[in-house]
Amino acid sequence: MEALRPLDTLNSARDKKVILELKNGKQIIGKLKAFDVHINTVLEDAEEHSDGQMVRKLGTLFIRGDTIILISPSE
Amino acid sequence: MEALRPLDTLNSARDKKVILELKNGKQIIGKLKAFDVHINTVLEDAEEHSDGQMVRKLGTLFIRGDTIILISPSE
Amino acid sequence: MEALRPLDTLNSARDKKVILELKNGKQIIGKLKAFDVHINTVLEDAEEHSDGQMVRKLGTLFIRGDTIILISPSE
Amino acid sequence: MEALRPLDTLNSARDKKVILELKNGKQIIGKLKAFDVHINTVLEDAEEHSDGQMVRKLGTLFIRGDTIILISPSE
Amino acid sequence: MEALRPLDTLNSARDKKVILELKNGKQIIGKLKAFDVHINTVLEDAEEHSDGQMVRKLGTLFIRGDTIILISPSE
Amino acid sequence: MEALRPLDTLNSARDKKVILELKNGKQIIGKLKAFDVHINTVLEDAEEHSDGQMVRKLGTLFIRGDTIILISPSE
């Protein structure tokens, strides 16, 4: 059996809701539409959240990979 | 069907208005004219915005990719 | 005898509980499911801890390698 | 028709006046003489500006690309 | 005679006690078990020290190379 | 006619006095003896200057390229 690779986890999260935490402390929630090996990421219906509250609707977003700390599929 | 790649999203936004957020906290709005794999980006008719207000007209801009946090096509 | 390589240590920790310390000062504990040469890492049942207390349940997490300081298999 | 690439914009600005903004907050104005793929840049007759005022004449300058945020051809 | 290379020094320190200083200001002491060209490093029986006092036992540690300032074999 | 490349400018400055500004805010003046594609640089008879005054004689210096903001040939 092949060992799981980190991008497999992102691949399984395609078209699902994910939570991103960025190096500038912001939290973005949206539907994961695309990513690449640099972890450049595209979200749809993205929203910025703070303390469990939505603070801004952002729509479609291209996020540069090197600004991302973590990506959590929200089950 | 091929999976969508992050640069496809930027490609669809060519010649359209986009919002860029930079690592220095600035927000730039302009028409996306060009980008490359480093996310080096060229905007036309660019303006710096703050709290929904334009603060500076910047015209044509080459922006180095590593200073960009996100690019949002403004529908 | 071959010299041990750093990724061998991560490989032995697959499916086991590990403690990650991130550059933003956060501590994440979870089961190591995947990693790559950039140290991009996937944890399962991840929790954020502070001073020995759990502060947040995070579930499955993709963590970008360049935000990681250290990974400690918790025996 | 070929899509425009970011360096094409810099190429069109050769021998023209450009405004550079650096990561350390400084603004440099000068004639663009050379650049490369790292965005290492050479300006001639460069001046440091602050709030629309010249603060220092700098003459010919080699600027390391990774310190540059943006380059604006000043029409 | 071949000139000494930096990794030769790390190689001679394998299985010996070393002191690491990290970019976040922490000092880690442990037995050097593995390292690679990125200076990703594995320590065994690692301890965090501060002002000559042990503050935490850390056991086995994978440390990402780009967080390391220096490694000192402790003779 | 070939377009000028940034390193051509540094090449013309070999054996001449240059002013370097570093990311840590220091200004170094010296004779440019060598550089490479990373902009690693060697100066001879280098001096640290502050507000137009010499603060330290530094002699021969190897300076790592990624710490350099700009290099100005002082005509």
Added chain:
Amino acid sequence: MEALRPLDTLNSARDKKVILELKNGKQIIGKLKAFDVHINTVLEDAEEHSDGQMVRKLGTLFIRGDTIILISPSE
């Protein structure tokens, strides 16, 4: 005649006393034993200095290149 390259200067300083300045503001003095293209460096009989005074004896040191600002052969 071949142009001098930056690493030639380091090569001439092998087995001689050098002063290193690090990005964390520390100054290390020691005998240069080894270096590579990343400027990873090994010093012997290294000492940390502050304001012309020795503050710590460090013995043999492997220093990661990306933490180094400059290396000065002390004639």
